[in-house]
Amino acid sequence: MASQAHAQESRIGFVNTERIFREATPAKTAQVKIDQEFSKREKELQEVAARLKAMSEKLDKDVAVITESDRSRRQRELTDLDKDFQRKQREFREDLNQRKNEELASVLERTTRVIKQIAEAEKYDIVFQDAVYASPRIDITDKVLKALNK
Numbered sequence: 001m002a003s004q005a006h007a008q009e010s011r012i013g014f015v016n017t018e019r020i021f022r023e024a025t026p027a028k029t030a031q032v033k034i035d036q037e038f039s040k041r042e043k044e045l046q047e048v049a050a051r052l053k054a055m056s057e058k059l060d061k062d063v064a065v066i067t068e069s070d071r072s073r074r075q076r077e078l079t080d081l082d083k084d085f086q087r088k089q090r091e092f093r094e095d096l097n098q099r100k101n102e103e104l105a106s107v108l109e110r111t112t113r114v115i116k117q118i119a120e121a122e123k124y125d126i127v128f129q130d131a132v133y134a135s136p137r138i139d140i141t142d143k144v145l146k147a148l149n150k
Contacts, residue, residue, distance in 0.1 A: 013119065013127040014134035016141040020111050021104065025149040030103035037099065041092055048085045114147045
């Protein structure tokens with residue numbers, strides 16, 4: 001009976017990490033930073049994709065009127081450009097994912113510090129960051145967002 005009374009006195013909190021990543025100022029700032037950092041490379045990739053499409057369409061249109069050697073040469077150029085495009089696209093995705101992970105880790109680290117401060121100040125016994133279900137009664141995400149957005 002004493003343990004039941006003690007368990008009822010425990011304070012439990014929950015923080016919705018997805019909401020933090022979506023709504024917190026540091027997360028939004030990190031996303032803007034990433035967008036700025038990768039926008040030039042993304043634009044370059046879009047230009048290469050457009051060039052590939054145009055070359056392919058021109059080859060398809062001209063195939064009946066060009067020589068076999070010219071067709072082979074243009075197909076080889078198209079294949080080489082496509083391989084280069086695929087490589088650049090893969091590198092872009094890898095670099096982008098790495099930067100996103102770095103920035104999210106930084107936001108998560110800061111969030112964890114804020115959660116600990118709130119938990120200690122308001123005497124929470126445990127705070128969960130991920131759960132299948134959490135009652136709105138124990139959700140302290142708004143408090144964490146408010147502290148992060150200061």
